[in-house]
Amino acid sequence: MARLTVEGLTKSFGSFRALDDVSLQVNDGEFVAILGPSGCGKTTLLRQIAGFDKSEAGRILIGNSVVSSAATHVPPERRRIGIVFQSYALWPHMSVAENVAYGLTVAGVKEPERSRRVDAALSLVDLDGFGQRTPAMLSGGQRQRVALARCLVTEPGLVLLDEPLANLDVHLRASMEDEFVRFHERTGTTMIYITHDQAEAMALADRIGVMDSGRLLQLAKPSQLYREPANARVAGFVGDGMVLPVAIRSVDGDGTCAADLYGHVVRVRCEPTQKAVSAAQVCLRARDLTIVAPDAAGVAARVDRAVYQGGFFRLEAHVEAAPDKLLHLTVPEPFMLAPGAAVKLDVADGWIISGTGRN
Amino acid sequence: MSDPIQMIDAGGLRERVEDSALLWSLVLVVAVLSVLPLARLLLEGIAPAGHLSADALLRVLGTSSTWTATQHSLVTAFGGTLLAVVVGTLVALTVSLTDIRGANAFVFCFVAPLLLAAQVVALAWLQVFGPSSTLLKLIGIAPPMGSRNPLYSAGGIILVLGVQYAPLVFLTLRAGLRSLPQELLEAGLAGGAGPMKVVRTIVMPLMTPPLLASVALCFVSCLGNFGIPALLGIPGNYLVLPTLIYQRLAGLGPGVLSEVAVLSVLIGAIAVIGIVSQDLLLRGRDFRTVSASAVARPFELQRWRLPVEVALWTLTALLLVLPLTALVLTSLVPAVGVPLNFESATADNYHFVLLEHAGTRRALRNSFGLSATAAIAIVVIAVPLAYFLVWRRNRLLRLVNLVTEVPYALPGVVLAIAAILVFLKPLPLLGVSLYNTIWIILFCYLARFLVLGLRPIISGYHQLDRTLEEASQIAGARLLRRLVTIIMPLVAPAAAAGALLIFLTAFNELTVSALLWSSGTETLGVVFFSFQQGGDSTYAAALGVLTVMVSFGLMLATLALANRLPRGVLPWRD
Numbered sequence: 001m002a003r004l005t006v007e008g009l010t011k012s013f014g015s016f017r018a019l020d021d022v023s024l025q026v027n028d029g030e031f032v033a034i035l036g037p038s039g040c041g042k043t044t045l046l047r048q049i050a051g052f053d054k055s056e057a058g059r060i061l062i063g064n065s066v067v068s069s070a071a072t073h074v075p076p077e078r079r080r081i082g083i084v085f086q087s088y089a090l091w092p093h094m095s096v097a098e099n100v101a102y103g104l105t106v107a108g109v110k111e112p113e114r115s116r117r118v119d120a121a122l123s124l125v126d127l128d129g130f131g132q133r134t135p136a137m138l139s140g141g142q143r144q145r146v147a148l149a150r151c152l153v154t155e156p157g158l159v160l161l162d163e164p165l166a167n168l169d170v171h172l173r174a175s176m177e178d179e180f181v182r183f184h185e186r187t188g189t190t191m192i193y194i195t196h197d198q199a200e201a202m203a204l205a206d207r208i209g210v211m212d213s214g215r216l217l218q219l220a221k222p223s224q225l226y227r228e229p230a231n232a233r234v235a236g237f238v239g240d241g242m243v244l245p246v247a248i249r250s251v252d253g254d255g256t257c258a259a260d261l262y263g264h265v266v267r268v269r270c271e272p273t274q275k276a277v278s279a280a281q282v283c284l285r286a287r288d289l290t291i292v293a294p295d296a297a298g299v300a301a302r303v304d305r306a307v308y309q310g311g312f313f314r315l316e317a318h319v320e321a322a323p324d325k326l327l328h329l330t331v332p333e334p335f336m337l338a339p340g341a342a343v344k345l346d347v348a349d350g351w352i353i354s355g356t357g358r359n
Numbered sequence: 360m361s362d363p364i365q366m367i368d369a370g371g372l373r374e375r376v377e378d379s380a381l382l383w384s385l386v387l388v389v390a391v392l393s394v395l396p397l398a399r400l401l402l403e404g405i406a407p408a409g410h411l412s413a414d415a416l417l418r419v420l421g422t423s424s425t426w427t428a429t430q431h432s433l434v435t436a437f438g439g440t441l442l443a444v445v446v447g448t449l450v451a452l453t454v455s456l457t458d459i460r461g462a463n464a465f466v467f468c469f470v471a472p473l474l475l476a477a478q479v480v481a482l483a484w485l486q487v488f489g490p491s492s493t494l495l496k497l498i499g500i501a502p503p504m505g506s507r508n509p510l511y512s513a514g515g516i517i518l519v520l521g522v523q524y525a526p527l528v529f530l531t532l533r534a535g536l537r538s539l540p541q542e543l544l545e546a547g548l549a550g551g552a553g554p555m556k557v558v559r560t561i562v563m564p565l566m567t568p569p570l571l572a573s574v575a576l577c578f579v580s581c582l583g584n585f586g587i588p589a590l591l592g593i594p595g596n597y598l599v600l601p602t603l604i605y606q607r608l609a610g611l612g613p614g615v616l617s618e619v620a621v622l623s624v625l626i627g628a629i630a631v632i633g634i635v636s637q638d639l640l641l642r643g644r645d646f647r648t649v650s651a652s653a654v655a656r657p658f659e660l661q662r663w664r665l666p667v668e669v670a671l672w673t674l675t676a677l678l679l680v681l682p683l684t685a686l687v688l689t690s691l692v693p694a695v696g697v698p699l700n701f702e703s704a705t706a707d708n709y710h711f712v713l714l715e716h717a718g719t720r721r722a723l724r725n726s727f728g729l730s731a732t733a734a735i736a737i738v739v740i741a742v743p744l745a746y747f748l749v750w751r752r753n754r755l756l757r758l759v760n761l762v763t764e765v766p767y768a769l770p771g772v773v774l775a776i777a778a779i780l781v782f783l784k785p786l787p788l789l790g791v792s793l794y795n796t797i798w799i800i801l802f803c804y805l806a807r808f809l810v811l812g813l814r815p816i817i818s819g820y821h822q823l824d825r826t827l828e829e830a831s832q833i834a835g836a837r838l839l840r841r842l843v844t845i846i847m848p849l850v851a852p853a854a855a856a857g858a859l860l861i862f863l864t865a866f867n868e869l870t871v872s873a874l875l876w877s878s879g880t881e882t883l884g885v886v887f888f889s890f891q892q893g894g895d896s897t898y899a900a901a902l903g904v905l906t907v908m909v910s911f912g913l914m915l916a917t918l919a920l921a922n923r924l925p926r927g928v929l930p931w932r933d
Contacts, residue, residue, distance in 0.1 A: 050829075050833065052829060052832075072371065073371060074371045075371055075374040075375075075832075076829070076832045076833055077374065077832045077833070077834075077835045077836060077837055078371060078374065078835070079833075080835075081833065082833065083829070083830065083833045085826040085829070085830060086826075087824055087826055089824065089826035089827050089829065089830040090830075091827060091830070091831070091845060091849075092849070093848040093849065102831065102834050102836070102844075103834035103835055106831075106834055106835040106836045106840065107835055150830075150834075151833075154834065154835070
């Protein structure tokens with residue numbers, strides 16, 4: 001088990017900034033997911049931590065040891081970490097047991113100790129008795145578990161998982177998610193889990209780091225990420241939030257404030273330190289919006305379209321006063337407003353984004 | 360944890376040292392094999408025997424035989440190239456763009472001559488024509504005794520060169536046609552053009568780069584070929600540059616080294632002009648196709664399909680079956696000119712070459728040992744070399760990649776003369792000379808055929824998922840262990856294909872060993888050539904048939920491996 005510290009990591013490919021001043025701290029035994037769209041730099045970050053690529057600036061520490069810095073670059077084979085690759089990268093010319101035993105052989109672990117540990121690792125992933133099979137004879141989920149056993153048999157302090165579920169079908173994903181959680185609980189290993197799938201990250205991780213354009217936008221617990229996004233990009237990416245301009249009228253001590261949203265005053269959550277400012281941003285979720293009677297107080301909007309999604313509609317609308325501000329919410333069947341119809345929307349909850357810039 | 364930072368840093372240093380030690384020893388090997396001999400040859404051209412002097416240069420350039428041979432070389436090389444390009448292009452278009460049946464079998468037969476020994480092919484063709492042709496006698500249409508075999512001429516050399524290298528054009532063009540996107544043809548057809556017009560206005564213009572590449576390749580191969588002009592040209596005293604160099608050196612010994620060095624530089628220069636002009640012709644033009652779609656689907660020939668198939672197989676019969684039949688028939692008669700019938704047919708020639716003639720047995724051992732050693736050694740060099748070339752690209756490695764091509768691209772005589780220059784004097788430190796030993800031949804095989812092994816192994820790497828290597832790196836394996844335990848087993852099929860290609864080529868080789876052999880180090884090619892030069896065509900034919908059988912046996916055996924190989928690695932497999 002080891003802490004991972006990343007400080008000011010930067011990496012460019014030509015003129016493209018793949019990593020831009022990324023810093024993060026992962027505690028001993030913590031399960032952290034790095035979440036972001038493809039091309040956001042999450043894979044580059046993983047390859048830096050693994051040591052496959054050299055960084056330009058910044059430091060990486062595993063435990064107390066500097067493994068990457070301007071002066072040092074410890075090669076991957078000396079970093080004592082484990083990786084589960086997206087493609088699993090099982091060696092096709094070796095049996096399952098040979099695959100798992102490889103790291104032990106390299107480390108000079110002798111028989112019978114080696115076989116004992118291989119059997120234990122296979123047993124940990126419920127693959128007892130599969131040692132003599134070849135990877136080609138296994139199903140996708142079984143290969144995944146062999147990859148996991150192979151990476152954990154040497155008891156690395158840090159395990160990196162590179163979109164390990166991306167190649168599995170939906171049903172298998174759910175059961176493998178459970179498997180990862182149980183696995184993490186049993187071994188207590190520090191894990192970094194790279195994914196572009198929010199649901200996966202939310203289900204698995206102690207904390208989630210959201211990346212975009214080479215930057216780490218926010219590193220927080222899943223519920224905090226959802227409820228209190230640090231900036232507009234996180235708000236938009238996680239949970240499909242709507243970011244709208246508001247003017248904050250008054251701040252209460254209990255972490256809420258009164259804000260003016262297109263002339264309609266709403267009560268939303270905010271940082272206790274939030275000041276009353278005239279130009280702020282609020283993040284709203286679809287479930288925060290409800291249609292109210294036309295004569296009730298609310299934000300005036302116009303319906304763009306309604307998409308049937310089985311039992312309910314996803315209603316898309318734009319703000320009457322600002323046609324470029326798009327809103328969406330779910331409404332139950334039956335629903336009978338045609339495109340162009342006027343609606344009044346009330347806001348039940350929201351979060352004032354403290355980072356005011358459009359980061 | 361007193362000072363873990365330092366401890367880990369020292370570990371990193373060890374990997375870096377190991378890494379660069381391997382890289383630099385490979386660079387050194389390539390430098391010794393590819394750069395050293397040619398640098399030495401160029402030096403000899405400028406400063407013969409160590410003194411800056413233009414004497415040898417002027418003497419050679421002032422001799423009329425130099426210019427006659429140069430002219431002959433150009434005539435036969437251009438003629439052979441033209442024939443090869445016409446035949447190879449027509450066949451490649453037909454096989455790639457139409458729906459003929461049995462393409463695999465046809466490609467195997469069409470490409471086969473390329474993998475056979477040029478001198479054996481030349482002898483086989485000699486047996487198709489001429490007054491002593493056993494084949495013609497058998498069907499009673501042999502020309503009268505005393506008339507000249509029409510193949511002993513420039514035309515004969517051109518014909519056999521063209522047949523030998525048409526597969527080279529075919530293979531290059533076939534690879535290009537394979538990557539031609541289907542919709543480019545469909546767009547042409549949708550625009551109202553007929554299939555012929557599509558071929559003329561869309562396919563051929565897009566195929567300019569592979570076509571020009573194959574023209575250059577073919578020209579250089581024709582220019583450097585020794586076996587064909589040796590068998591067909593020397594009897595009529597029609598000398599080309601390689602046979603002129605051979606005659607000078609064989610007749611006068613290493614004393615004329617400076618002069619043949621100049622001749623080698625001359626033929627090397629012509630080859631370089633050929634390669635460079637191909638490059639210049641392509642410069643500044645864009646032939647890239649933008650598509651990832653399916654490969655062009657064949658045109659349906661409909662009622663023309665059967666006639667086209669018959670034509671292709673007739674071509675195979677003419678180019679492969681006919682000469683090989685003539686060769687086999689000649690190997691069965693007791694002496695040249697004796698008609699073949701049930702009484703005269705004999706296996707004595709085979710008995711003689713296999714069991715009685717000591718030279719052949721020695722040559723068999725030498726050729727087998729040289730080819731196998733070269734094949735294995737090259738794989739051992741090429742697997743780590745390709746690792747760096749494919750996965751660690753940088754400027755030095757790009758240069759290394761280029762340099763490995765040179766000894767194979769240049770005519771074989773150039774490398775042979777260069778090797779003599781390097782190894783004539785005793786090696787420094789060791790004090791022994793490799794000249795007149797088998798080692799100088801092995802050196803040339805390694806230099807010349809390195810690229811034959813390297814190319815398939817590089818395509819093997821391209822097919823490999825690199826995370827397989829990264830996974831073993833993460834497991835703690837250092838470079839050498841990764842190469843041995845992970846990479847080597849995974850590129851093994853491609854490496855085996857490369858090794859076989861090297862073995863086949865070296866086993867049938869004559870150009871280099873004709874200049875470098877000495878008593879006891881003769882190769883099969885050399886023995887074959889001596890039989891033929893001594894007038895023992897029947898022995899030569901028997902030996903030729905045996906080598907053809909070995910070649911075909913190996914080619915067929917490798918088809919079993921074919922499913923595990925990247926496409927295009929085995930030339931005889933479509």
